[in-house]
Amino acid sequence: MTVAPVPDEGGTRPLEGYRIGVTAARKVEEQIALLERRGARVEWAPSLSQDPNQVDDSELRAATERLLAEPVDIFVATTGIGMKTWFEASEGWGLHDALVEAIGAAEVLARGPKSVGALRRRGIRELWSPGSECFEDVLAHLRGRDLVGRRIVVQEHGQSLSMVAHALQRQGARVEVVTVYRVQGAEDPEPMFRMVDLVADRELDALTFTSAPAVAAFMEAAGVTGRRDEVIAACQADVIAACVGPVTAAAFEMWGVPSITPERSRLAAMVKLLETELPSRRDGLSLEVAGHTLLLHGDLVLLDGVEVRLSPAPLAVLHALVVNPGHVVSRSELLAGLPSGTAGSEHAVEMAVARLRAALGTRVVQTVVKRGYRLAVGS
Template sequence: MSTLQGKRIALVEGRMTGALSDLVQRHGGEPYAVPALREAARPCADEVASFLDRLSAGRFDVVVCMTGVGVNALCDEAERLQRLPECLEGLRGVTLACRGPKPVAALKRRGLLAHVQARTPFTSAELLAAMADLEVAGRGVALIHYGERHEPLANALCDRGARLDELCLYEWLLPEDLSPLQTLVRDLVGHRVDAIAFTSKSQVRHLFQVATGLDLAESLKQAMQHDLVVAAVGPTSAAELEAFGVTPQVVPENPKMGPMVMALAAHMTHMAS
């Protein structure tokens, strides 16, 4: 049976640290949870108001939703502007394309149906593939980003001829208190952790940003290359690790937390055998 064998597993999940810690414990590991990011709403009332004006005027044919958080942020801001019914009516009149199940669920809670859904592992590549038969050339397309602008996706839509309009309603920032992350970096470099798991590319970038501030970025890379088991929930976070010179040993086929922890347990059990 695969198990984490009491190994210390560093977790840098921002919003679901508790759930991920529970999974690690259920598989026999010791979770070491340190959030590496926080979601912060951007001041976007004017941006959303302008978007709603264009949506109500029929300027958009397609609205692309990257995350459930983005969908909720749009609806919450529309409600603050006392324009939520107008927002929902406008969204009912366009083709809604979603990157993964979370924006699909967020739309469903508002009584809206996603017409185009990306397949697993829910990256922008799968989203573009799902939109392949959707005519966007010369049409208005609104892209609701996640916590940072997704430049490759925006460029791909423009290359297809879309008249692109972009919304960035929240952002991923470093935690206000960096000391837990700084301690984690020192523990990783000091071989006091057995494995580390990432569920977003921002976590990777923030960890290395903190390590750079401590003048430990190269030491962190070496530790992650040679002394730690590194797990990435999917190809997006894996690609970000590769950009920092780290190749993750564990990337599950199904890009979710449960399969990642199971794959990590299987890997560590194999290492011990």
């Protein structure tokens, strides 16, 4: 796909000189336009299929008819596109009004604002929705309640929710999962392989993601090409992983990859955040730590203006600690970020921290008993 350059309307191009990778398959024209308008050079490789609505019409209709066969006690909507697709399909079967009535009569929970919007456009009001947009918080909302015998219908969000169904069934609920669509990988993986190479070779300044499945697909591509460790190291140091919301960002946490997320889960907000983050990263991150000035620029570390050479493990620990300076990072999180080949135990973390303290000073990294480590920012 080719997107024509968008003329600069305001005279300012805050992303001029930056090269940004885009992995989205949907609304990609809008995202690329936002970035190019601000001067960015954009590389695009969809990590998922450009046809997101992989719907089996006969299966969805059968699931709809089963839903309508008896009252629903609790209905959980997980995605806006899923609910929109389902309602549109039901119109073709002549079941739209019955579906709206059945869902509206239930206790309706919605994972986020997009699913809320899709429901309200059909006149359905949600009873509760988490501010975090995390499905885990929907489960937490139901955890501890008496669900024995209650019929719960969950609209699946493109990935299997069988584990969720089992968790609710343990509370005594009758759970039915309705698969509206399945998320499919990109038809041609070659552009994604090329994107992996760009990240691993640190030829990009930032990489954007708009869904958790996109993160999973990208990391799978990195694994297939044998460059996953290089990708993780690049994202810990030189390439900013920008995620549209907390659900997407959470998919990176298991890999030890830090990411930035706007306060509002919107494309424009993510691009605006890059306007702030990219220039600050290019200039280097400067912190006052334990009475010293610590400057990081990629793998370059300066302490009071003097270069300090760190081996990969202590450097990985330092990068993890500076993501949120002064905040505690657990040993398990630090372990996940250590380079491959490092012994997979918390002792490896302790050794890396010891080497970091030997290089920067014993007071730079503080131990928080039973929790982890943090930088002694400003002390």
